Amino acid sequence: MAAGLHSTRFYALLKREFQRYVRRPWNTFLPPMITNVLYFSVFGVILGARIEEIQGFSYILFLLPGLVVLGAISNAFENASFSIFHGRWNKYIHETLTSPLSYTEMVLAYVLSSASRGVIVGVIIAIIGALFTPVGIAQPFYLVAFMLVVTLLFASLGIVGGLVADDFDHLTVMNQFILRPLVFFGGVFYSLEILPPLWRTVSLLNPMVYMVNGVRYGFLGYSDVDPNAALAVLSGLTVAVVVIDVVLFARGYGLTD
Amino acid sequence: MTLAIEATDLVKEYGDVRALSGLSLAVERGEFFGLLGPNGAGKTTFINTLVGLVRKTGGEVRVFGDDVEDDYRKVRNSIGLAPQEFNVDRFFPIREVLMHKAGYHGVSEAEAKRRADEALELVGIYDKRHTRFDWLSGGMKRRLLLARAIVTDPDLLILDEPTAGVDVQLRHDLWEIINRLNDEGTTILLTTHYIEEAERLCDRVAIMDNGRKVTVATPEELMERGSDTITVELRDPPASAPRLDGAVTEIEDVRLEHDRLVVRVEGGGGRVAPRLLNALEDRGHEITDIEISRTSLEEIFVELTEGQRGEVERDGPERDTLEAY
Structure with missing residues (x-):
């Protein structure tokens, strides 16, 4: 299953995947820009002014890391799932499949390019947030590490989504009915501290809580959960999902007859 | 190699x-x-x-x-x-x-x-x-x-x-x-x-x-596996098709169509035609024109695939395969 990376082949697919979204900024970067300007305006400025500080941070500043995570993982997931599914739907993924790329090379190219889109969108959202409120980076290492891990994780989950989907509607369902609720209840808009004990415990089962709090720890130096444990678990999970991706590709799941 | x-x-x-x-x-x-x-x-x-x-x-x-x-x-x-x-x-x-x-x-x-x-x-x-x-x-x-x-x-x-x-x-x-x-x-x-x-x-x-x-x-x-057709035009067409099977062994069928004799032969018509003409002249017929139409690969293809279908249909264990299509 595993195979060494052949730099030219791998780079060719990575570059193709990267250029696919970079050359279409109206489709890939403009929508999250508009959405987040609205989030910061309405939740941060208009409503935020009426919300008390959380753990000593203004609401808009508390909100910012959560919105960065929301945008980053949504885009990483969407990019991978769309790229795989659209390629399957129009069958041009055959160009890749009939080439001498190893299955590991294929998966890593899709995962890394999709994660890069998530990171870029995350940076864009952070810059938009900085236009609304001064923001610093308290823990740069954790910020970079969590951003990489969460985008890689959701890019690799997006591959599973793209392989499993039989219709474009399935992609919408995954995003709207699974991803978005998990993120919204993952502590983007509130601190777990304000929840009753039962719901606080239930929330800890939501993996988004660890991602949002990890990135929040990077920006603000504050987290509801232990950032080291969160980073370790998320890293393990990412490796596991990437391995699943490679196995699915090797078995031709959703790709071959 | x-x-x-x-x-x-x-x-x-x-x-x-x-x-x-x-x-x-x-x-x-x-x-x-x-x-x-x-x-x-x-x-x-x-x-x-x-x-x-x-x-x-x-x-x-x-x-x-x-x-x-x-x-x-x-x-x-x-x-x-x-x-x-x-x-x-x-x-x-x-x-x-x-x-x-x-x-x-x-x-x-x-x-x-x-x-x-x-x-x-x-x-x-x-x-x-x-x-x-x-x-x-x-x-x-x-x-x-x-x-x-x-x-x-x-x-x-x-x-x-x-x-x-x-x-x-x-x-x-x-x-x-x-x-x-x-x-x-x-x-x-x-x-x-x-x-x-x-x-x-x-x-x-x-x-x-x-x-x-x-x-x-x-x-x-x-192409050799197919049957070519040799059409011979005779000056004085006979009342019925002459018997030629003894003279040319490759002949599969002979029939008379108006003043033309249509002969179906096994394999390449060009190889058989000279012997066919000789046989006809020996029997007193005067030939005015001749045309050889080669069997097409398409006809052979249809023949072979239809033959295969018949074979498969007769073959018990493969019946399910055919029906599944």
């Missing part, structure tokens, strides 16, 4: 349906090999097994000695495929599509660009290099599929119905290109519905039906 393709008892099942039913086939290196067969015969399934788009259920298949699953990267590196379907990347101009494909095969970017331009020039759509696939005409799309197949400089070029639905001029252009590649040493595997295409291009053809091989032969050998 290693064979270009060697399939042994190849089986592909989709649930109860057997798309390939113990197919065994050998294609020599450098050969121009045709696969003929009706729709559903298993031609595309066989091709897709070679490039990894179909996973075989059983049997073995090797390309230049390498197993298509165990050594999939080596096998895929040696194959260029122009499929029936338009499965081309819609996001990029066609030159970049070709560069990507070459890149996936380990070709450096500068070399990929050179090869892409060369391939586009060869198939005559270099002017469209900045155009995306969806904006090409149907004929140009076919040309692009060939360009994409050759941009990786394959040792085995597989063409799945490359001239389906294209005009005569383009068909001849494509034939010329393919022939040139074959002359330069590329092994060609061609599937086609156009019998004339197989007859003109292929060194050997395999006729497939119901997922198995019916026969493999050169087009000439196949």
Whole structure:
């Protein structure tokens, strides 16, 4: 299953995947820009002014890391799932499949390019947030590490989504009915501290809580959960999902007859 | 010498349906090999097994000695495929599509660009290099599929119905290109519905039906298996057809149609005609005209595939296979 990376082949697919979204900024970067300007305006400025500080941070500043995570993982997931599914739907993924790329090379190219889109969108959202409120980076290492891990994780989950989907509607369902609720209840808009004990415990089962709090720890130096444990678990999970991706590709799941 | 393709008892099942039913086939290196067969015969399934788009259920298949699953990267590196379907990347101009494909095969970017331009020039759509696939005409799309197949400089070029639905001029252009590649040493595997295409291009053809091989032969050998018709015009037609079977053993049937004698003979009519004419003159007939119509490969194809169906239908254990189609 595993195979060494052949730099030219791998780079060719990575570059193709990267250029696919970079050359279409109206489709890939403009929508999250508009959405987040609205989030910061309405939740941060208009409503935020009426919300008390959380753990000593203004609401808009508390909100910012959560919105960065929301945008980053949504885009990483969407990019991978769309790229795989659209390629399957129009069958041009055959160009890749009939080439001498190893299955590991294929998966890593899709995962890394999709994660890069998530990171870029995350940076864009952070810059938009900085236009609304001064923001610093308290823990740069954790910020970079969590951003990489969460985008890689959701890019690799997006591959599973793209392989499993039989219709474009399935992609919408995954995003709207699974991803978005998990993120919204993952502590983007509130601190777990304000929840009753039962719901606080239930929330800890939501993996988004660890991602949002990890990135929040990077920006603000504050987290509801232990950032080291969160980073370790998320890293393990990412490796596991990437391995699943490679196995699915090797078995031709959703790709071959 | 290693064979270009060697399939042994190849089986592909989709649930109860057997798309390939113990197919065994050998294609020599450098050969121009045709696969003929009706729709559903298993031609595309066989091709897709070679490039990894179909996973075989059983049997073995090797390309230049390498197993298509165990050594999939080596096998895929040696194959260029122009499929029936338009499965081309819609996001990029066609030159970049070709560069990507070459890149996936380990070709450096500068070399990929050179090869892409060369391939586009060869198939005559270099002017469209900045155009995306969806904006090409149907004929140009076919040309692009060939360009994409050759941009990786394959040792085995597989063409799945490359001239389906294209005009005569383009068909001849494509034939010329393919022939040139074959002359330069590329092994060609061609599937086609156009019998004339197989007859003109292929060194050997395999006729497939119901997922198995019916026969493999050169087009000439196949033609020999058919019955030619010799039509002889006589100055004074007799009241009934003369008996000639003793004089010419290849005669299958003789009948009189107005003033013309229509003789069906086994194998090549040109070989039989002189003896037939002598026999007629010996019997006092004066010949004013003669015409030989060769049996067409198409007729032989229909005969062989229909014969195979009859054989399969009579064969008990295979009945399910046939019904599943």
